[in-house]
Amino acid sequence: MRCRGIWVQRYPTEPFENELDSDSQYPDARNEDLLIEVKKQRLLYSKFSEPYMSELVYLIAARERYKGFLCILQRYGDGCPRLVLAADISLLWLTHQSYPTVYAGDMEIEDINRKVVGVWEKVKEEELEATRKLWESIYNQPYEKAGGQVAMDLGEVVSVKPPVYWEVSNCDVNTKYKSMMPRFLLEVCVHVRLNPMKVMQEDMKKKFLRLRIVRCHRELKMDKPFSSFSSDSWEKTWHLYCEFGTKGVVLDLRLRGGRCFKGSSSKDMVAVLWNDLLRSPSLTLESKVDEQVRVVVSITPPAQAPYLFKCVPDRVTDDSGAMISDVVLRMNSYRPQEGRWLSRTVLDHAGRECFVVRMRVAGGFWRRGGETPSAVKREDRIIEIREGSWSYLAGTIGRLPEKVVGTATPKEPPDHQKSAWCFSTGDELTIHWDLSSSTAGLNFSLQNQTCPDSLQVKLLKGRKMQYQAKKFNSQKEKAKQNMNNGQEVDEEDDDDDEGFVTLVRFTEENPTGRATALLNWKLLVVELLPEEDAVLALLLCISILKSVSEMRKEDVGSLLIRRRLKEAKQGTRDWGSVVLHPSCSSGISLPHLQPWHWNAMAVTAASNGTDNFTKQPAFTYSPVEGGDKLYKRGIIA
Incomplete structure (x- = not known):
């Protein structure tokens, strides 16, 4: 309808519909041809949606390959099976055709459409092999290249979907x-x-x-x-x-x-x-x-x-933002540190500290052998996000960055099966948990008070849309993959999506929804498109984890850890730095080279190959920090 409105405004004398003459016994053959062509190319955009395809350097390289392909067609087109177009050559061919007068003048090849296989057509194996051999024999180069693969559809064998979601974002x-x-x-x-x-x-x-x-x-x-x-x-x-x-x-x-x-x-x-x-x-x-x-x-x-973030445990801080430590006490002339907050440091794909998330647990003053700490009321257990990295005073002891960029405040829920939060972004999160089931009974609702349209954004459980994980052909194949990844095999394990939430936004450009972020609130890992607000995604992740821990009366995501765990040394195994295409057979035994949401535990594992959550180190905490009972009261009470 929007297209119709634009057409009527720009071309008022031309009809929008290309209607057939209903009184004619035989429809116009040209219209029939056009209809066939439109049907054939109805999914064409999806073949060329990668953002690099609009880069000038890519188009220059594709133009040279297109010229080479036309030379082959003119010289050998009659004596071999139809030639299969690679993606970059297809793009230039269609662009050439979009200038019909120029195209007709440039092309000396008769009936070219019957001599090539476009990206929208099924490919015969002998046609693809003939194209490869012909190109190699003439140019002594591989026919396929990065960004110039052949869209394979050999009968029942369909091309493998790329493992990364790559689409142009209008803004960051x-x-x-x-x-x-x-x-x-x-x-x-x-x-x-x-x-x-x-x-x-x-x-x-x-x-x-x-x-x-x-x-x-x-x-x-x-x-x-x-x-x-x-x-x-x-x-x-x-x-x-x-x-x-x-x-x-x-x-x-x-x-x-x-x-x-x-x-x-x-x-x-x-x-x-x-x-x-x-x-x-x-x-x-x-x-x-x-x-x-x-x-x-x-x-x-x-x-x-997309951006990649993961939250790692860090030390307890006081109300001023300093870590609880003898170092800070000495610097403050042993004046007691007020308040206790759990902290999580947010690392990006390169291991850089981008934000610090902290959750208020307790208030009051403490000193060794002094007052007894007490948890604050539920409505005071706020979450805040600060932008930047720690300012380290000595070793790993430091202070929080000063700038607060986001907060989440608990809201009184309608009943004990619900949890609610008010975000500084203007959004309100409501979490409902069906007590008769595990986390599968969780439901989420996100409502923006400034834009109350209920269809503006949705939180969907699991990995949806482009984040849908690779499907195994059989339970046996899944068990084999689990053994390769060092996991125990559970024949009846169907909880692969537990902890995942997909954030979907609905706009005029995307009325059916566009997934802009994927969260795993159990592992505190986030992937988001540049058009999605990172602070909102982090607030959602932490709020869901804290709410589920409170409703289930257990520490679901290891929030009780109050020390920085040992991470893989930067440069040793950098998650997301390399992702193997599924067609690359070398990736079978390298699960950490898959997209993180295919096997989140393996990709985000610590340097020793174990995850940070199921095998916790035995920490001893100082009395100044407060014991487990204090933090249990502040998290799951």
């Missing part, structure tokens, strides 16, 4: 938070081909190629045996998504049997950097490793990706 509402740094992703494809003149056959079984990252994620080592490569064609060996901060990839040719029997030694290596690839007009670089292996690395331009 989080630029107001100076502590937040945007996250950029690029798609990477690595193709390998052997040089038949240089390969030594006797070393084939001992040699393998290893892929590593230049910066970040030192644990990442993906190996591929030499025997799996071919000298006849290019093989897409690795397909992954990397943050721009990883700098590039390192390809290391190694020989088994190094210093120890099970080890290996490096024979030659080459580093391919993102900046060098971006300077290449084709976004592609070819390298040789030890003259035996030819490697082609291609990327897409980096595009802004």
Whole structure:
């Protein structure tokens, strides 16, 4: 209807509907052709929705490939099966067609539509193979590349959905938070081909190629045996998504049997950097490793990706924002510290401290052997979020940042099965729990008092829309995956979505809803699009966890931990820095390289491979901090 209104305003003399002549016995054939074409391309936008496709450097590279494809069509189009269009070539072909007069003048190929397979059509395997071989024989380069894959639909075998949600965001509402740094992703494809003149056959079984990252994620080592490569064609060996901060990839040719029997030694290596690839007009670089292996690395331009945050336990603070510690007592001439707040530090994808969340538990003064602490009333157990990082005074002892950017205040619920919160953002959160069930009985409602439209935003339990997790074909496959991840197998475990909440917004542009954030309130992990407010998402996460703990009368998300737990050292395993495409078989035994919401516990695990929550360290807390009873009264009473 909106489209109709715009059309009528701009073209008042032209009808909006392309109506057929109802009195005619035979409809206009041109209209029939148009209808067929529209039906065929009705899902076309979804094929080109990636944000990097509007970048000039991508379009320049795609134009050169399109020219090369037209040359192949003119020269070989009649003597081979239909040629399959890659995504970047399809984009330029359709763009060319959108200028029909120019297109008709440029094209000397008759009946081109019958000679190519578009991205909206089913692909025959022999057509795809013929296209690949023809391209390789003429240009000596792999046909597919990053951002230029073939949309596979081989009969019943449907293309694998990309593991990252990548769509253009019109704005980033989080630029107001100076502590937040945007996250950029690029798609990477690595193709390998052997040089038949240089390969030594006797070393084939001992040699393998290893892929590593230049910066970040030192644990990442993906190996591929030499025997799996071919000298006849290019093989897409690795397909992954990397943050721009990883700098590039390192390809290391190694020989088994190094210093120890099970080890290996490096024979030659080459580093391919993102900046060098971006300077290449084709976004592609070819390298040789030890003259035996030819490697082609291609990327897409980096595009802004969703933010990633996780909350980690930290020390108890007082009302002034200082950590409870002898260091602070000495600095204050042993004046008692007033008030007790639980703290959680919010780390981004790169391990930077962006916010500090804290929850008020108790009030009053304490000193060693002095007054007895007491929990505050429920209505005073507020949550606040401060922007920035700790100001460290000595070691890990510090003070909170000063700027408060968000608060949540408990509201008296209508009955004991509900919990309610008022946010400083103007939103009100209501949580209802059906006592007859576990957390599956939870229901959430978020209402903005300034915009009371009930359809403006919804909180949906579980992973919905683009966050829907990978489905297993069978219970046996799921059990196998769990064993690979080091988890106990539960044949009847159906609680994969427990702790997940999807935030969906409804607008005029998206009347059916658009998921803008995914929360896991049990693990305190958040993924959000740039258009979603980070403070609102964090307030939701903490408020839900605190409410569920209170309603269930148990510490559901380990809120009683009052120490900073040991995290993986930055650069060892950086969650979200590398995500493997499902088509990359190397990712089967690397669950931490999956999207975090596919296997949240494995991806957000601590450096020792265990999660921070199910295996808590045995902490001893000083009397000044207060004992477990105090915090239980302040959390689950």
